[in-house]
Amino acid sequence: MNFAFTEEQKEIRKTIIDFARRDLNPGIVERDRLGVFPRELWKKCAEMRIFAIPFPESLGGDGFDFVTAVAAFHALGYACKDSGLVHSMATQIICGIQLQLFGNKEQVSQILPDLVSGKLIYAQAITEPGSGSDAFAMQTFASKTDGGYILNGTKTMISNGPVADRALVFAVTDRAKKTLGGISCFLVSKGDAGFSAGKPMEKMGLRTLTNGELSFSDCYIPESSIVGREGQGAILFGEAMEWERTLIPACLLGELERVLEECVQYAKDRKAFGQPIGDFQAISHKIAMMKVNAELGRLALYNAAYLKSQRKRAALETSTAKLFISESLKQACMDAVQIRGGYGYMVEYEVERDLRDSIASTIYSGTSEMQANIIARIAGL
Numbered sequence: 001m002n003f004a005f006t007e008e009q010k011e012i013r014k015t016i017i018d019f020a021r022r023d024l025n026p027g028i029v030e031r032d033r034l035g036v037f038p039r040e041l042w043k044k045c046a047e048m049r050i051f052a053i054p055f056p057e058s059l060g061g062d063g064f065d066f067v068t069a070v071a072a073f074h075a076l077g078y079a080c081k082d083s084g085l086v087h088s089m090a091t092q093i094i095c096g097i098q099l100q101l102f103g104n105k106e107q108v109s110q111i112l113p114d115l116v117s118g119k120l121i122y123a124q125a126i127t128e129p130g131s132g133s134d135a136f137a138m139q140t141f142a143s144k145t146d147g148g149y150i151l152n153g154t155k156t157m158i159s160n161g162p163v164a165d166r167a168l169v170f171a172v173t174d175r176a177k178k179t180l181g182g183i184s185c186f187l188v189s190k191g192d193a194g195f196s197a198g199k200p201m202e203k204m205g206l207r208t209l210t211n212g213e214l215s216f217s218d219c220y221i222p223e224s225s226i227v228g229r230e231g232q233g234a235i236l237f238g239e240a241m242e243w244e245r246t247l248i249p250a251c252l253l254g255e256l257e258r259v260l261e262e263c264v265q266y267a268k269d270r271k272a273f274g275q276p277i278g279d280f281q282a283i284s285h286k287i288a289m290m291k292v293n294a295e296l297g298r299l300a301l302y303n304a305a306y307l308k309s310q311r312k313r314a315a316l317e318t319s320t321a322k323l324f325i326s327e328s329l330k331q332a333c334m335d336a337v338q339i340r341g342g343y344g345y346m347v348e349y350e351v352e353r354d355l356r357d358s359i360a361s362t363i364y365s366g367t368s369e370m371q372a373n374i375i376a377r378i379a380g381l
């Protein structure tokens, strides 16, 4: 096993780190306060070809493998302090992977290129007011009609929802079958009659990521807009979660590494009782655990990334990476605030934002409890 970055991956990472520090970080304190989606920065990221990384050149992409995409988002999470924007971009890539893997010829050749270029913004909609962890208890229903389907229902907390041009929407197509063959995925576009997006929901963190409701009221969807086959939704969802539980932890691991580096510097600079606070074991051991978790997280992440790049199923490895890295990041952010004492609590020092952002990571893309359930099941329970 070789976990080292290739020269090309190192080069991509350096380019992304320089770009994020120069173009994406300025103004983040204010953007976080206002809680608005930074459309101009999205465009800059599109120009930097962030969305193009894992897609084939024939679709306008740059044709890198998934491990390289993970390395790139790992760098983005490390250098970009706007974790909401990073999450928003990861959502776009995950939607693209689903379309590439399951989409029909037209969806792949005609529709995917606008995602790859970043011209159109995508969302994926599973969660409903009455069903989150129990995703397949969804009520949104697509009834068959001449040449297509009529969609009714409401999705909530959908990342990019309020700004999305297109959404991958999961709905029940056969109530009797439910999960096994009863769920399907549809591609819905802004402007489709009966489809509306709600206002951004006010959030504790990730405030530049917009989340909101998507509502469907007798929304007609032509047969050509089903993604995968009718009834294939649960399979599509299972696959999508594995890619997502690799790409998003890549961002989180980068953030953990940044938090760690900043804590080391602070513990060297800040003095109390005549010595750097890093000399106190109570501080240095917190930092040591951040380092241990970052090292182990890296192994878990690239193991999962390698398996997905080989198109293998990796429920255990991806849930492990998601659970471990998100919980490690949340703990690291708590410790980073504590290490800075009162300054950690002040907005100006930008650590409290990392903590607020990190709390969502153990909830979205399947809560920590749900990851543990998956792992326990695979372990034999």
Ligand SMILES: Cc1cc2nc3c(=O)[nH]c(=O)nc-3n(C[C@H](O)[C@H](O)[C@H](O)COP(=O)(O)OP(=O)(O)OC[C@H]3O[C@@H](n4cnc5c(N)ncnc54)[C@H](O)[C@@H]3O)c2cc1C
Binding pocket: 091, 124, 125, 126, 127, 131, 132, 133, 134, 156, 157, 158, 159, 160, 206, 211, 360, 363, 364, 365, 366, 367, 368, 369, 370, 373
């Ligand atoms: C920032 C953010 C972005 C999001 N983006 C999206 C998105 O793009 N698309 C989308 O579809 N959804 C999205 N969501 C929604 C997210 O996927 C759900 O919030 C999540 O799956 C949990 O569902 P819930 O909120 O309904 O909580 P519930 O499912 O009601 O869970 C409540 C609590 O009970 C626990 N629990 C539930 N069932 C079990 C069980 N079987 N065993 C043990 N514990 C259990 C949970 O772990 C949790 O602690 C997002 C959420 C956030 C916060």
